[in-house]
Amino acid sequence: MFDDWITEDVHSVLLVEPNFPIPSKSRNHKNFLPIGLLKIAAYLRTKSIRVKLIRLDDDDLNLVDGLKLDDFKNLSDKLDDFQPDLICVTSIFTYWAKYVKNTVSYLRFKYNGVPILVGGIYASLMPNQCKEYTGCDEVIFGIVCGAEEVIPAYDLVDVDYQIIHTTRGCIRRCGGCGVYQIEPEWLCKKSIKDEIIMKKIIFYDNNILANKYIENILNELIELKKAHKISYVESQSGFDGRILRKKPELAKMLKKAGFKNPKIAWDGPYKSWKSIKKQIDILVDAGFNSKDISVFMLYNYDLDYDELESKRVKCFEWKVQITDCRFRPLDEIKDNYSPHKRNGQTNNDYFIHEKWTDAAIRKFRRNVRRNNICVRHDVDYHSSLLERKKIPQEKAKIFRESNYEEVKDKLPDAWSPAIFHDVDEQDYFKYVGGT
Ligand code: SF4
CATH class of the missing domain: 3.80.30 (pyruvate-formate lyase- activating enzyme)
Structure with a gap:
């Protein structure tokens, strides 16, 4: 229970969002705000407890080759001299577990002896695995009332x-x-x-x-x-x-x-x-x-x-x-x-359902992207050549004023969202990477 950790000895709590692979411009996007930590912060303040929130990014923790404990300048700046009595780390998707694990490892190294709790979606879905894998002191399941x-x-x-x-x-x-x-x-x-x-x-x-x-x-x-x-x-x-x-x-x-x-x-x-x-x-x-x-x-x-x-x-x-x-x-x-990945990926890289293939997944994503562009712009075809401005301006203007029937024989990659598209390996290898 979260409240069991809020003893009278707890005066400062550090709230941490791991360095999830969210592009920095999307950090404050409505889909990614660490709302659980913001709620806990407000709750702790009602008990006159000091809080500090840090949102880690890749400059703070380089996780490409695992944890590097000697390269934390940015992070040290973010933490300044805050000395927590308790640390709360949030989690999101289960498949981002390694970011939680590395964050806990770093915090353990930096604040040896300070209890670390992990909450959030991954922690609630896999509490036992999360406790063992991340090495935290306790997993906080579900919501904090x-x-x-x-x-x-x-x-x-x-x-x-x-x-x-x-x-x-x-x-x-x-x-x-x-x-x-x-x-x-x-x-x-x-x-x-x-x-x-x-x-x-x-x-x-x-x-x-x-x-x-x-x-x-x-x-x-x-x-x-x-x-x-x-x-x-x-x-x-x-x-x-x-x-x-x-x-x-x-x-x-x-x-x-x-x-x-x-x-x-x-x-x-x-x-x-x-x-x-x-x-x-x-x-x-x-x-x-x-x-x-x-x-x-x-x-x-x-x-x-x-x-x-x-x-x-x-x-x-x-x-x-x-x-x-x-x-x-x-x-x-x-x-x-x-x-x-231009050469595609396999089940070793990510989960591919038995009814799907890597090619089908990439093709469907690409179809959806083009579909949405056509819907948003109210047009009946999509062309990457046009989108990437690879066609001379004059010609592009004419194409833009034309419909699919008019351009399909002239524009090599004209793609109609109104047509069912097979998983075509040639198309897949030609365009993989463009989604
Ligand atoms: S169980 Fe509820 S939240 Fe989950 S997918 Fe169905 S409707 Fe949505």
């Missing part, structure tokens, strides 16, 4: 949005999803209006529409929007399509409340397309632009490339974008997939 009651310490980061959970857990048990393990209890808040301190709100709920008080929450947001107290709202997860279909009026409320970029999931087979189309229609009827809607698609899982590619073509027909999610087993602790 006291930290749920406070406004996170946003002053420790540089963001112009806040993150809110109206629920914890999920009412469903989809295959391949770890939410049930991490947040086994289904909890719903009735009101969130008193938590709002910024104009941009990002909901981290796993299934916000399943909140039994969702109408109340949305009405609060609508009132706040009318009063110009909020300007932007987004749900990081998709909306539950079955609930949308049962209560289509929720889509109108989402629109009125200012939600942007709505997402739904299409994890089922191609033949379920009519149900997905109805969900999209509900969002479009509520006033959302189809090209702002995105469909989550899990690939490298039990549906093969042909089925996913058929679904992609359908999404183009509907002019919606796709958010592709490559499946990794929940207990996978490494993932060395690289989009830049």
Whole structure:
């Protein structure tokens, strides 16, 4: 239990985000904020405990060849003379376990004798493995209850949005999803209006529409929007399509409340397309632009490339974008997939499902990227040569004003999103690295 570690001898706590491979420009992106640490920071402050947050990057810990204990200048600057009585390290994906392990090793070296706790998603999904592998003193499983009651310490980061959970857990048990393990209890808040301190709100709920008080929450947001107290709202997860279909009026409320970029999931087979189309229609009827809607698609899982590619073509027909999610087993602790490997990779590098191949994975990713560009720009073909400005300006202008039928025999890499594309090894080796 986290609270068992907060004894009267604890006056200073160091909160650490390992050097996950997140590009520096995305560090403060709404998908990567270490919100758990910010909540713990605020919680500890209610107990008059000093906190310091450090967010490591590759300049701090060089992990390419393992831990190098003699090269920590940047990190020492970040830590200055802070002397913690307790250290809390967060974790995200299981396949980023090595970053947590190396961070714990370094902190152990630097602060010998100071207890180190590891929490977060990886720690909660694989507590025993995490404790043994990282060498931490204790794994903190799931959520820290006291930290749920406070406004996170946003002053420790540089963001112009806040993150809110109206629920914890999920009412469903989809295959391949770890939410049930991490947040086994289904909890719903009735009101969130008193938590709002910024104009941009990002909901981290796993299934916000399943909140039994969702109408109340949305009405609060609508009132706040009318009063110009909020300007932007987004749900990081998709909306539950079955609930949308049962209560289509929720889509109108989402629109009125200012939600942007709505997402739904299409994890089922191609033949379920009519149900997905109805969900999209509900969002479009509520006033959302189809090209702002995105469909989550899990690939490298039990549906093969042909089925996913058929679904992609359908999404183009509907002019919606796709958010592709490559499946990794929940207990996978490494993932060395690289989009830049010209000769491809194997199962030794990353998880490849038996129904998939490395070529199919790269091809599908590339198709999705081109599909989304075409949807966003409202065009019916994509060309890398045009995108990379490899065509003389005059000619490029003519191509840009032409449609696929007009350019397909003139532009060698013109690619139509409306067509089913096979996994073509030639195309794969030609373009691998371009995704
Ligand atoms: S609805 Fe989403 S969060 Fe809930 S179990 Fe399914 S995948 Fe997980």
